Amino acid sequence: MIRITRSMIIVSILSILILAGCELGEKQKDKSQILAQWDGGTITEKVFNARLDQIPQFYRPRGGFTVEQKQKYLDDYSIEEIFYIEALSKGMENTQSAQEFYRQNAERVILDKYYQEQIKDKIKPTDAELMAYYEAHKDDFYKKSPTATLLYIETKTKENADAAYQELVSGKDFVEVMNVYTTNENLKKKGGKITNIRKGGYIPNIGRSEELDSLIFIAEVNDVIPPVEFNDAFHIVKVADLDLSTIRPYDEVEKDVSSRYTSEKEQELRAQILDKLFVKYNISIDTLAAQEIDFAEADSSDIAGSVVIIASSVPELVYTAKDFALEVSMFPMERKQLIQEANAKIDFINEKANNNVLYHDAIKKGYENHPEIADELRRAKMIGALREYYKQFVVDAAVVPEEEIVKAYEADKEKRYVNKPHVKVQEFACENQVTADFLLFKAKEAQTDDELNGLIQEYCVKTANDGMIGPIYEGGIIPGVGKDDTYLEKVFSVPEGSFSDVFEDMKGNWVFFKVVEFTPKSYRS
Structure with missing residues (x-):
């Protein structure tokens, strides 16, 4: 006999929210309040809250769970547990489908924990090891361009540019000079300052100038660069700051260094473990x-x-x-x-x-009994058994009139039961058009498949599987090439047994193909 104490559930949920756990203050020995019970099991407040905590943040209500939402979740949780008892009583956990479902899901959970303890937890780099890794790989991962901070004035005439330059080199305050001469109102609002200018890069509000760039990065701080003309304007800059270093400092990239180092060491340790296990x-x-x-x-x-x-x-x-x-x-x-x-x-x-x-x-090593993943593994077993129980005692037991089945099939067949048309081709890929044109002539003269295969091995840049590729599906990709609409269009326009013309694919090869087999659109019954 299975029963759920509905009144107890309601009282318990309300006590969580209203009484704020007054009763729990007296029960600190892992005896949290029972929220639901049935013959053979209970759900306690502790277990229920742990289950709620497992719900991904994305699916949680923005303002938190309401009493009604918690009640509904608890009802569903209880019913699921009851049906699981029923599924176990009928041996559903021993069915092939339930065991396959468990294996697929348990493997991920067990391997994650195994990887954490046998590999990740064993990699604990010291500061010296991280610094040594940084020194060895800084040219690979941490290069940077020299940067500068500029004070900038733009004028439309050479006379104004020269006047502004002379006032700056004489020591006059930059802002005063800028306010008199600059025509760049956007930068004027920012005091004429442009930050983080990269060597060889684009200068915001100015553009790209090799001449100005070269002058900036051979100057010294506080140098004023004479007017440079480009883009219909004259540009005067004062170098406010320079960072000529080409490597990012360690303290700036420490987290990335640690991540790269540990990842490499984890892969090395994994490879060592695999080598031993392959031998074992x-x-x-x-x-x-x-x-x-x-x-x-x-x-x-x-x-x-x-x-x-x-x-x-x-x-x-x-x-x-x-x-x-x-x-x-x-x-x-x-x-x-x-x-x-x-x-x-x-x-x-x-x-x-x-x-x-x-x-x-x-x-x-006993990871199937690891206490930290016991709940996840039990869940995998439960879902596998429940899926099989639902299939056998609900889906298979349901009696649906034949005409209703036919009606549902016709309504959904384009979405759920269609086999898309697909093609198998033999591809001839060449380095240039001249070779491809010659090879197409030779291929059309070939009398046997062996002759075609020989041409591929002698002349083509891709020889695997004698050029056979497929199935290629309508709207899909070309294996070994990728998404190539021109190629795809030709595949479905050439009759079975015929050759296409020569064309250039998206990889830059000159190709043609023979349609070996065409399978038209069909429907699964």
């Missing part, structure tokens, strides 16, 4: 198999799917082509497109191997 668990990666994988074949063929991409003496660390294909099948469309690139496959597999072995090591 006999990890090896078949990069060639990863590059050449055909996801559709790996998903449908037991032989192709059984190819081991990540090998290990530990069975749970073994990763096959079928595992890879399954993960890719759940990617968004654009990421599916990007993962077709050989380098993208290798990057993904390397990171997969790294994360899997670190996660395995974290589990071995």
